Amino acid sequence: MHAPPSLHELQRAFAASLIEGDAPMLTPWVAARGIDPQARLRIYRNAGYAIHVEALEAVFPAVRALIGEESFDGLATRYTARRGSDGGNLQHFGRDFAAFLGAQPELAGYAWLVDVAQLEWLRQEALLAAEHPVADIEALLRALDEVPAERLHLPLQPHVRVLQAAVPALDLWTWARDPQGDAPDPRGAPQSVLLWRHATQIVMQPVTPDAARFLQALREGRLLAEALGADADPARLPALLQPVFEHALLAASTVHAADTTAPEALS
C-alpha cells in the first residue's frame, strides 16, 4: 500500500468526493467495518448538497415558488456543484445565484427570473447590513446649501439597496409570495426598486428609473454631482432625494465634503 496521504492530500480528495462523488485515492484509507467506504462518503456528499440547497431555499423563496420545488432544487444542486461556497457563513451563499440562473439554457425563456432572484438577494444583503446613525435633516439641508454638489458625498445607510430591473420584478415577487389573482405578465413595465431595512423588516418601494440610477450612484459613493449626472436638472434633486428624506436613509457620520481629509462636521 502507498504511504498515507498528507492532511492536505486527504482533504483535497475528500473535497473531490463531495463534489464529484468519486474518491479513488481516499477509499483505501477509509475503514469499511461492513459498509462500503463509498457509501460512507456519500453520506457527507448528500448532506453537503442538502445543506446548500436549503440555504438557497431560505433566501430565494419567490424564485422557488415561481419555477417549482423540483426545478429549483435541481438548479440549486447544480449551482452548489459548480460555484460552491466561498465562506464559512452560509448567510452569504447565493451571491451570484441570479447570474447563474441567467446563464442556464433551460431558463432562456425565463430571463425575468434573474431580476426576481436579484431582488431576493438584495433583500438578504439588506437584512444583514449594518445600521449607522441617521443623518440630521437640518445639517443635511445646510450641507446642500453650503457645499457644492461637486464636493458633496451623501452616503446612504448600509442596508439600502437598489434594483434596476428590466421586468416588473416587485410585482412578480409579491405574487410569488402571495399568489392572489392572475400572475403578473413578465413582459409588463419594468420596475426599479428601492429596498431598505426598517426595524427587522425589509421594505421595498418602486422608484423611477432616474431615481434608481441616482440612488445607486449614491450607494456606490459617488459625489452628488456625479450621481445627478451631467445633464440632470438640479431642480429635480428634491424629488430624487424624497425617499431618502422620508425614510431617513442617509447615514449621519458620513455626510461630508469630498476634499476634506476627514468627514466634515455638518451639525
Place this chain on the structure above:
Amino acid sequence: MPLSHTSCVRPVPTAVGIGLRAPHHDHVMAQRPAVPFFELHSENFFAAGGPNRELLDALRADYPLSLHGVGLSLGAADALDADHLAQLRALVAHVEPGLVSEHVCWGAIDGRHYNDLLPLPYTEEALALMTQRVQQVQEMLGRTILVENVSSYIHFTHSTLREWEFLAELSRRSGCGLLLDVNNVYVNSVNHGFDPLDFLDGVPGERVGEMHLAGFTRKQGLGGELLIDSHNRRVDDAVWDLYVSAVRRFGPKPTLIEWDQDLPDFAVLEDEARIATEHLYARAAVPA
C-alpha cells in the same frame, strides 16, 4: 487562560441550557422562558445589524450566552479565514459570552467551503495543525475556547491516535477546554466500534467545560449499523445513560440540548432540558 472568560457579563451556569434556533426566536422573545442559558451559532450573528443583532442584544440582557461556531474550519490544511476570524472576534467582543466553542473538524480546502463538520484523521500531523490553529484563535480572541468532538461516519485507517487521545492531547498542548458532545461519543462508538466508556475514561474531566445532548437516527440499508447525528429527535436512552456516566466521572457541567432539524415546540426542548437537569443534579448529589 481560564476555561471561561472571567470578565464576561454573565458566566454560563452549571445547568442545562438550550440551543436557540430561528423558529423559536419569536417565542423566546415574547415569553422569556426560564432557561439557564442559551447557545447560539456564532455565524448567524456575524451581521452588524438586522433582526438577529436585535435579538442578540435583547438576549444578552436577560440570559447568559454561549457562542458556538460551525464555520471556522479549524482543521483545514489551508490557513484560517482571516475575515471569518475577525468577525468572530468582533462578535465575541460585543457579546462577552460565557463560553466560546468550535469543532474538531475541517470544512474548507483550497478556498472552497463545504459548510459541514468533516472528520479529521487522528494523526500527529492533524494534531499539530489543530493545536496551532486553536492557539491562534485563542490569541486572537484573548481567551480560551472549547472544542467539540464531532460525529463521524468515516474512520481513517492511518490514524495513529484514538479520538479521545487526540482530544486530550489537543487540550493539553493548546490549553483549550473540551466541549464533550455525549451524543457524538455514542454515535461514533457505534459507527467505529469502540466502547463509549473508554472515550469518557480517556478525556481529561477537568478540561470539560460543557456537554451537548441531541438525538440521532439509524441509517438503514448500508449493510452495517450506522447512526446519523441528525439533531431531529429526543435524546436516545443510550445517550442518557452515557450522560449519567459522564456526570459521574466529570461532575456537573453546563449542558446543552441541541435540536436543529424538524424543530418541535419549544416546550419539547424544555422537557428534554428538565430530564437532563434531573440527571445533572441527581448525580451532583452523589458523593465522589
